[in-house]
Amino acid sequence: MARAYWLLKSEPENYSIEQLKKDGTAGWTGVRNYQARNFMRDSMKLGDGVLFYHSNAEPTAIVGLAEVFKESHPDPTQFESRSEYYDAKSKRESPTWMMVEIKFVEILKRPLTLQELKQAKGLETMQLLRKGQRLSVQPVTPDEWKTIVKLAKTGR
DNA sequence: GCCAACGTTGGC
DNA sequence: GCCAACGTTGGC
Numbered sequence: 001m002a003r004a005y006w007l008l009k010s011e012p013e014n015y016s017i018e019q020l021k022k023d024g025t026a027g028w029t030g031v032r033n034y035q036a037r038n039f040m041r042d043s044m045k046l047g048d049g050v051l052f053y054h055s056n057a058e059p060t061a062i063v064g065l066a067e068v069f070k071e072s073h074p075d076p077t078q079f080e081s082r083s084e085y086y087d088a089k090s091k092r093e094s095p096t097w098m099m100v101e102i103k104f105v106e107i108l109k110r111p112l113t114l115q116e117l118k119q120a121k122g123l124e125t126m127q128l129l130r131k132g133q134r135l136s137v138q139p140v141t142p143d144e145w146k147t148i149v150k151l152a153k154t155g156r
Numbered sequence: 157g158c159c160a161a162c163g164t165t166g167g168c
Numbered sequence: 169g170c171c172a173a174c175g176t177t178g179g180c
Contacts, residue, residue, distance in 0.1 A: 009166090033175075056166055114167080132173045134165050 005140040006044060007051040007062070007128055008102070017052050017064035020104045025069050028099045028137075029077045030085045036137035041072045041098040044137075049145055050102050053128070054111075055136075061111035062148060069103035108152040122147040 008028065010016070020026050031037055050066040074095035077085035090096040117123055127138045140148075 011166090035175095060167070134174065136165085 002142075003048055004043065004045065005049040005051070005142060005145040006039070006068075007053055007138045007140050008066075009053045009055045009136040009138075011056045012054045013056070016054065017104075017107055020052065020064070020066065020102070021107060023104070025101050025103045027070075027075075027101045029075050031075070031099065031136060032085065032087070032097060033136065036135050037096075037098055039137045039139065040100045043139070044068050044071065044100050046071055049140075050105075051140060051145070051148060059111065059113045059115070061113040062108065062117070062152075063111045064107045065105040065149070066102040067105055068100055070101035072098045072100055075099040110152065112148060112151055116151075117148075120147065120151060 012018075015026065028040065031040065046068055048068040050068065051062050052064040052066050053062050054060060074092075075085070075097040077083040078087040078090045078095060078097045079092060080086055081088075085097075087096055112120075114128075117126070118129055123129060123144055126140070126144050127133050127135070
């Protein structure tokens with residue numbers, strides 16, 4: 001199967017691309033939205049490309065690349081009663097929340113701000129740019145991926 | 157199964 | 169900090 005592509009949002013105050021670079025890999029814990037979970041559980045495969053996006057940031061931007069390092073497995077924080085992600089209804093025999101792990105690839109030479117992405121040719125239908133789109137895990141098309149990687153390399 | 161109330165996300 | 173958009177909850 002061909003490599004697929006994704007966009008993951010993170011608030012840099014919570015977890016930034018710089019931190020991912022330091023850590024090398026990161027478990028994507030704490031996702032508590034069913035649609036986002038389904039993407040991680042069903043569709044994200046080893047080696048898939050990941051755009052790392054800083055939300056609630058100055059500026060909001062795609063800041064780096066990563067890839068799927070470990071496919072779907074249960075998010076342990078759902079069972080940790082002291083975690084802010086604790087879910088009392090989730091059972092160990094049938095965990096509600098799944099996660100993947102990602103591996104750092106690179107920090108973009110320059111961040112691609114939301115503003116710039118909105119103006120870029122070829123990204124008009126990108127999910128991230130759709131009004132009201134709040135999903136923290138989103139699919140990215142191969143064309144969008146290509147466009148974004150090229151934008152990051154070439155300046156503009 | 158509808159839908160109002162409430163909570164969360166995230167750009168600005 | 170505001171608030172629009174969306175998801176979830178729970179009464180009926």
